[in-house]
Amino acid sequence: MIRALKRLGRIGLRARLVAAFLLVAVIAAGTTATLIYQEARSAILQQAQDTAVDQLREQIGAQKVELPMTRDSLRQLSLTVGRQGKPHPWYVYAEYGTLRASNVSQPTSALLSEDLRRRAGANPHGTFQRVVKDGKPWLTMGMPVRLGKEGMQPTQPSGIMVYAVMPLNAEEDTVQAMVNAARDGALPALAIALVPALLAARSVLRPVRDLRRAASSMGKGRLDTRIEVKGSDELADLAWTFNESARELERSVEELQKAEARARRFAADVSHELRTPLAGMLAVTEVLDEDADRLDPDTAAAVRLVSAETGKLATLVDDLMEISRFDAKAAALNLDEVDVAETIAKTLQRRRWEEEVVVGLPDGIRAMLDPRRFDIVVANLVGNALRHGAAPVRVTLRTEELPEGPRVVTEVHDSGPGLAPDVLPHIFDRFFKADAARTRSVGSGLGLAITLENVRLHGGTVRAANHPDGGAVFTVVLPLRPPVAEPLPGEPLSAEPVS
Amino acid sequence: MRRPRTGVLALLLPAVLLPAACGVRPSGVVEVGDPALVQTVPDAAHGGVAVYLKGPDGVLPVIRDTEGKATAGRAVMMLFDGPRDADRAAGLTSELPSYFGAMGMELDGTTVRITVYRPVRDFSAVARQQLSCTAAHAREDSGAVTVVLKGNDTTLTLERCPF
Structure with missing residues (x-):
């Protein structure tokens, strides 16, 4: 559950790779598009401006003027120049002395900035300025007119100043078209970039996935797992x-x-x-x-x-x-259907323990057991209890329904001091002596180990614990019918106190 | 610490470029090329002479038709005649006093000597420039002419015409 949550919160390698690819694509496309756009825009505007200023100069130069200009001749000049404006008609405002004339109804235009007027008047040069008014771009030009011939110096001022105003709609449309093209081109480019991103992610992820699978397979004990080595990268x-x-x-x-x-x-x-x-x-x-x-x-x-x-x-x-x-795994299970209570009673009788042992053995519990091995188990546990614990020793039998199936539970309970907590985890170890002082005991030191192996062979468990009322309790849980398959080695065996 | 900073930098690059991006932006005033050049009607070859009057931003030439007698003397005489109605309509005036008396004119290389029989000390700077430019451009296209004005009170060497 927590792992799943963590996985959700964590961004996967694939997502990271794809995101990085897309980021690179966005940055590359964005930067390139922006730089190209800026260059193209300035080129478009430059050409429009230069053409317009050149044309204005040329149109005015084609005129012959009578000085002083009159209101009519000034208006005529503005009309002539304005008519020939390309690529769009110009608004032309001509000034002479105190006279103002234009090819439109207003004699002057608010689009002409003070700066443009000052600079055009001060220096004998053509000037232009782009202005944006109400979101619309305009090109404003100022052209001082001087008297003289091409190539002859010096020239004299004529007192005539011609201003022209030209909308830059077409240029703006062209520029906007470039923006649209860049935008329309960027999305497909990103979609295309997704393909190499996914391919790259796959080429990285497949080896990683292989590694994970191999590592987990090794963890399960298949040590012969190998990975195919492809390429020569990291x-x-x-x-x-x-x-x-x-x-x-x-x-x-x-x-x-x-x-x-x-x-x-x-x-x-x-x-x-x-x-x-x-x-x-x-x-x-x-x-x-x-x-x-x-x-x-x-x-x-x-x-x-x-x-x-x-x-x-x-x-x-x-x-x-x-x-x-x-x-050596050479121990075989010779199963036989037996009455468990009868088997235990026989075990006690054979060893003459009937007087020392209190039994609680209900009749009619039948199980598939290896009678010889079960005899060893019971004899070891009861013998242990009699040797190390104290009388009375109780042997009880019952059945239990566990999720894995029906079980027969045999308990051997002595009335001794119980087992020390530090002994419990090792009680089934070979040659383990619970009582360190008594190194020379009657038993071989292998009794409980053999008990454990026998119980395991049946597919059951044996557990050692201390009873809350005192005394050690050994509990053997065996399936009523052992599984056909051999029980897995290392099946969990618990040895913990009940209390 | 290092990784986020690199990421932020990478994201900043387009962000820096973008503000200068969309549409046509206003610009400052840019000067390109020469002014427009026009010719006058009639030009000097057809009897036109330039007479310099005072305009809103300094002296300006107006062309007088001399009907074929385009000389420096004629030009200066026409200057002394003062502005006409058409000149006044365009806001042009003259700071020279009206003078219809005798006038002497002597050409000596690049020097023009003008003699009038009235005081000239009170001629204003604009008046002197009008005289200087008119005499200079009637004499030579380049205007590189020194004009000496002799009155009955003093003799002035006029500043050269700036054009």
Whole structure:
């Protein structure tokens, strides 16, 4: 849930790449368009202005004037010049002395700025100025008229000043058309830029996705996972490094597994090799035991000690061999439908524990079990309880309906001091001694480990805990019908206090 | 800290360029090229002489038709005749007093000597310029002529015509 939220809040690699591409495209297109636009606009305006000023000069130069000008001749001049204005008719305002005349009704124009008038009057040069009034652009020109001939200096002032005003609509339309073209061109350009953006994102994302899949596959234990190395970029380097690491890891794990297998085989071999001489020794010690009464007391004690220790050694070797079979996965489950209560009762009876154990065994609970292994489980737990706990030991049986299916639950509860909290997590470890002072106990130190393996083999769990009312409780939960498939190794086994 | 700043810079680039973007913008006054040149009717070859009168921004020439007798003396005499109705209608005046007396004129290289029989000390600066320009342009196109005015009170060397 939180991860999903995080993923929503996080911008993905693809989105980032596409955004970066689009940003680059926008900046490139925008900058280029703006620069081109500005250049083109100034070129368009420049040409319009230069043409207009040149034409105004030429039109006026084609006239012959009578001095002094009269109101009529001044108006005539403005009409003639205005008529020939290109590309648009001009508004022409001619001034002479105190006379003002134009080719329109107003003799002067508000569009002509003071600055233009001053500069045109002060210097013998043509001048122009662009002005914008009410959102409309105009070109205003001032042209002082002097007397003289082309190429002859000096010239004399004539006192005539001609101003012309020309709308720049057409130029503005052209400029606007460029803006529109840039805008209309930009959107398709962005759409086109999206294609390489997505392609680039894909080319980056595919290796990343492959890496993720491979990493997760390795995490699930498939150490032979490799990635296809394509190209020679950084991602290919990464894939190559990943493959190298995976190869190293696989080799290390393989070596570890081999070493462990060797160690287990060695333990199995040792116990097997010990068995034959031990069998002989057991036979001899039995004979010696029988004759011990006839020996002198010191020798008799020694003989009994040897006999007892040999018996323990035999148990240890048997347990070791049993554990080795589990490690080698050679332990097989011989299932049989049995009455569980009856099986437990038989176990107790065989070991003569009926008097020390209080039972709560309801009849009629039938389960598919390996009777031999179940016997070992019960015997180990009850034996443990009797040795380390205190009487009375209670064995109870019940069934439970769990989501995974029906379960048969066996509980062994002693009345001892319970288990120390620091012992609980290790109670099922091999050769773990809960009571450090009693290093030489009756058991082999493998009893609970074997119990655990047997329960696992059934697809069940065993749990050690302290009862709230005191005493240790071992709970074995077995399925009524074990799964056909072998139970997964390393199934969670909890060993925690109930309280 | 570095990354956002780069991003902001990248975004600023078009933003800086954009304000100067749309439409036709107003401009300052720009001077381009020469003024317009016109010829007068009649020109000097057809008897026209330029007489300089006072306009709103300094002295201006008006063309008088001498009917073929375009000389410097004639031009100066026509200047002393004063502005006509058409000149006055256009706001042109003269600061020279009306003078219809005898007048002497002597040409010596680039020097023109004018002799009038009246006081000349009280001639204003504009009046002197009118006289100088009229005499100079009647004599030579370039106007590079020194005019010496002799009255019955003093002799003045007039400033050269600026045109």
